[in-house]
Amino acid sequence: MDNASAITVFTLSGLNGTEKYRIPLFVVTFLCYSLIWVANVIIIVTIIMDKNLHEPMYILLCNLCISGLFGTAGFYPKFLSDLLSSTHVISFPGCLLQGFVVHAYIGVDFSILLIMSLDRYVAICRPLVYHSVMTRQRVGLLVLYAWLLPATLVMVGSITTFILKLCDSHIPRLYCINYFVNKLACTASVANFIIPACTYTIYVCHFVIIFWSYFYLIRTCRQSKEKMSKFMQTCLPHLFCLKILGVSLLFDLMYIRFGSVDLPQGLQNFIAIEFLVVPPILNPVIYGMKLTQVRNRIAQLFGKRDPMPHKAEFLMVEFESSCPNPPQDPFEGTQHRHEGVSLNQDIIQAFSAAACLASGSRHGLIRLGGASSGSHTLFRHGEAVFKLKQQVSELLLF
Template sequence: MENITVSSHFNLTMFVNIGHYRYLAFVFCLLLYSFIIFANLIIILVISRERALHEPMYIFIALLSINSLYGSTGFFPRFLMDLLSDVHLISRPACFTQIYIIYTYASYEMTILGIIAYDRYVAVCHALHYYRRMNSKKVIKLATAAWLFPAFGILILISLSARLPLCGNEIQKIFCANWNIVKLSCVTTDVNNIYGLILTIATVFFPLFYVLYTYLRILIICWRSSAEFKGKVFQSCLPHIISFVIYSTTGFCDIALSRYDIEKINPFLAVTLALEFVVIPPALNPLVYGLKLPEIRKHISRTLFMV
């Protein structure tokens, strides 16, 4: 049996030594984090204060912005500290806390996008029954399910990983990741792997295929409808499609990176791919919805002039 390493800290090994350029990187990332906070807060403020936007679709968009604030806050403060540090050690409790925040952020993003897809499906395919099927009680139930299921699922995942005896403490990431810790285990990880697969299917692949199914149904309806109807559907659905494609692409890059040998990849490319997952969706979502949906864009302009 390999030597079991009892360590109170993990070492994040993917950080690249860029010398004095780290200060420039720090300023850039700080500005990016500030933009994410500002842009998502504007979306939340506009939707919460404008009664005309108290519709299911806009409420779910506000949930996306809340989740962006949640996920980026779980990543950026620690990342900014690491940029200025020569040592990238993180304590076990802090590491598992970061895993919980980033993994729940990822799951929330997919489940909320799945709910938005359902909302658009009902609005297009069952327009006459929309307000009956998407009443306030239904919205609350969907939002609650989208938050609670990943919260408990990820908690169990981390509990299974935290009990593993480890034969090392180096994590080939710029943030803590569950799979990287599981790979350090000195014992069999069959239970972790099976549960992780089930959780991935429930929180990633099921929403993914459901989104694809709903848009297939919407496409069939649009195919038989007038050009004016197609234009309205395209306008309301395009931001969600863009968000879904962006998140799916960045999520796939992160999953592929965690399964690949990092040492065979250019270090700067590896860091870029790792950053996409926690940076691009929170930064682009408010731009996509703020610029593409006329109702939100109109109220954003009014709000900014009032601030």
């Protein structure tokens, strides 16, 4: 027990045998970490600066990029310093902090991906109630949940690890995680089985909900080519990010539990850091390339303007009416054509036009379509309200 109480420093053995390659490894790692910062910061700044991107999907994307920076900050600085050092040690508090950051990053990513899948489910399967469901307050609470739940679970696990009596100080890895610290304990603790079991159960439930939402998404989108096109545009990046993170973590978990120590050290290290390299780089790249609004804003950020605005950015509204006394009619019975105005203003005018038609007018029409595509839809008389709301909802969301 005296020996157990004396352990305050851990030795990391993941870099053993790499003395000849440390400078090239340092350069590659530094470039990789720089790329992670540049790619994620561009997405974050673009979303924060552009008020048109202050929508649930983009807010969640922004938090996904922040999570990537948070998680990699727990690994790369320490790893870079180890590459320049002949001794690879970490203090007990530093080890717990590193484990907390890495574990919390994984949990936050999965929680955000869960909320993204639910957001897409409501947007595509129930577009008419999207803005009443995904309100700004509710999105804020969901984002808070995505950060607090993993932080709480990992904090409880870190506290139980901290109070353990340790009988060894050797960690066969590039960085600290609670699992390897728990294996150094002199005696097994029930809490160290219960807490991981609860955590795994919660995130398995996350995965089941994601699977359920995409089952209904795909079933709904198969009904029309337009919905399938929107699914491919907004949901495909989410599926790629989910698959990348899931596969990376699965490889690491399977190796931790069932892997052989006879594997080459380089392969062991790659499996251990794959989820700290691939998702933080590819997440912003995939979303930045696939989502048109984000891509256009990034192009404008670097001084390039997109000559053809996307249909989600601008609407064209034409309205003709002879409403005798419509309540609060902004059009006053005349013909209006409005292009190139911000989305929210056009939405308000479109709904006002629908209200005018619904008020009893027998002579009126609304043309609504994307300004860039030239497409339009005609709505007449009583059917205007429902169809217009559906069309506006779809254009607003995508």
